[in-house]
Amino acid sequence: MIVAERTTELADLVAKVQAGERLSFDDGVRLFNSHDLLTIGQMADLVNTRLNGGRYVYFNQNRHINPTNVCAFHCNFCSFRRDEGEAGAYTWHADEIVEHVRADALPNVSEFHIVGGLHTSEPFEYYEDFLAALKKAYPWIHLKAFTAVEIDFFAQMTGMSHEQVLRRLMAAGLDSMPGGGAEIFHPEIRRKICPEKADGDTWLAIHRTAHQLGLRTNATMLYGHIEGPEHRVDHLLRLRALQDDTGGFQTFIPLRFHADNNALGQRANWTTAHDTLKTLAVSRILLDNFAHIKAYWIMLTPPIAQLALHFGADDIDGTVVEEKIYHEAGATTEEQLDKLELMRLIVAAGRLPAERDTLYNIVKVYDQPIEQLEAELIARRKQARLTARQAKRGNGVQAQRVSLVEQTAA
Numbered sequence: 001m002i003v004a005e006r007t008t009e010l011a012d013l014v015a016k017v018q019a020g021e022r023l024s025f026d027d028g029v030r031l032f033n034s035h036d037l038l039t040i041g042q043m044a045d046l047v048n049t050r051l052n053g054g055r056y057v058y059f060n061q062n063r064h065i066n067p068t069n070v071c072a073f074h075c076n077f078c079s080f081r082r083d084e085g086e087a088g089a090y091t092w093h094a095d096e097i098v099e100h101v102r103a104d105a106l107p108n109v110s111e112f113h114i115v116g117g118l119h120t121s122e123p124f125e126y127y128e129d130f131l132a133a134l135k136k137a138y139p140w141i142h143l144k145a146f147t148a149v150e151i152d153f154f155a156q157m158t159g160m161s162h163e164q165v166l167r168r169l170m171a172a173g174l175d176s177m178p179g180g181g182a183e184i185f186h187p188e189i190r191r192k193i194c195p196e197k198a199d200g201d202t203w204l205a206i207h208r209t210a211h212q213l214g215l216r217t218n219a220t221m222l223y224g225h226i227e228g229p230e231h232r233v234d235h236l237l238r239l240r241a242l243q244d245d246t247g248g249f250q251t252f253i254p255l256r257f258h259a260d261n262n263a264l265g266q267r268a269n270w271t272t273a274h275d276t277l278k279t280l281a282v283s284r285i286l287l288d289n290f291a292h293i294k295a296y297w298i299m300l301t302p303p304i305a306q307l308a309l310h311f312g313a314d315d316i317d318g319t320v321v322e323e324k325i326y327h328e329a330g331a332t333t334e335e336q337l338d339k340l341e342l343m344r345l346i347v348a349a350g351r352l353p354a355e356r357d358t359l360y361n362i363v364k365v366y367d368q369p370i371e372q373l374e375a376e377l378i379a380r381r382k383q384a385r386l387t388a389r390q391a392k393r394g395n396g397v398q399a400q401r402v403s404l405v406e407q408t409a410a
Helices: 010-019 025-033 037-052 092-103 123-135 148-158 162-172 188-191 201-214 230-248 273-286 303-308 341-349 370-390 396-409
Strands: 056-060 062-065 112-115 140-145 217-223 249-256 314-317 352-356 364-365
Touching: 010 025, 025 230, 025 273, 037 273, 056 201, 056 273, 056 341, 062 092, 092 123, 112 123, 123 140, 123 148, 123 162, 148 162, 148 201, 162 201, 162 341, 201 230, 217 230, 217 273, 230 249, 230 273, 249 273, 273 303, 303 314, 303 341, 314 341, 341 370
Parallel strands: 056 314, 056 352, 062 112, 112 140, 217 249
Antiparallel strands: 352 364
């Protein structure tokens, strides 16, 4: 039973959520304008329990790759981009990416999350080449790569349709797509923060095409800058409508705006922990056809991500290893959390850690006490070192996998 403790302003919306009724645009705006965070959190927790059982919190062992920060666009919220030749600009090619990952990836990584700049001089084949090289070097790892904005850029670069671009990338090794580049769909805001990017309709159309081709994708929203509650709700309901049609979205990730080292940060309002938890909760309530809501610890900080597990989130992301985009914008979190640290956050919140793959197939549920988990992981690391030494003379794919284990288990 949900109790609206201090006000009765949300009583009718509580009744709707308890009855399993879908909320409207006006309902969503009311939730964002309300200060009754605990009631909104209870509503979101109810929806999460209804959809997912409320027991498991998902995580995966993933590794982010940002192949280049050279970008043709000048989004005024971005601190990552550089012009070609500018100090700090970089571009990794296929062999460099394969070696870079080999040097510091975690053992048992199941996913590469790949996004970067829209390079001003590299051809489309540059992107195909590094996908193919990664798939050849690490065939067991799922390649989640390229936002809809990147797909649209490739289409403009080559003259191909979005579908043709996606088919070419799938042939090179693309397994699924991340949800970045969505920002805020509403044209009033989008033309102020990223006028060069694909518009909201194009972003949605590309994801529709990806779903029709059998690719699973994610979705995001950049919040906490110059947008208002009505822009957030418009964004969420447009995602909900597409999900009604295709069912191809896996998870929704609200992305908190970071204001350092970018033009938008000079005039945007900093968001708060209260607003972050409310945004996660309202997203869970409105996106009643999305299976999962992710609390991305890199952007939220681990403590806020942990709190979010009681405000509708059921995924805390993964180990990450290296992250450049949000740290350039002032994120102060670590770039890596190991598996044990992720599980500790989840267990301390009263949930069960469920390790997953990219497509939310459960690899293992960890239902032991945290002390037992710690002992098990220490023993596993010792065994990994022993296995790596014994297999040092291996070759091919197995040797590369052993090298990953040996380098990171030490």
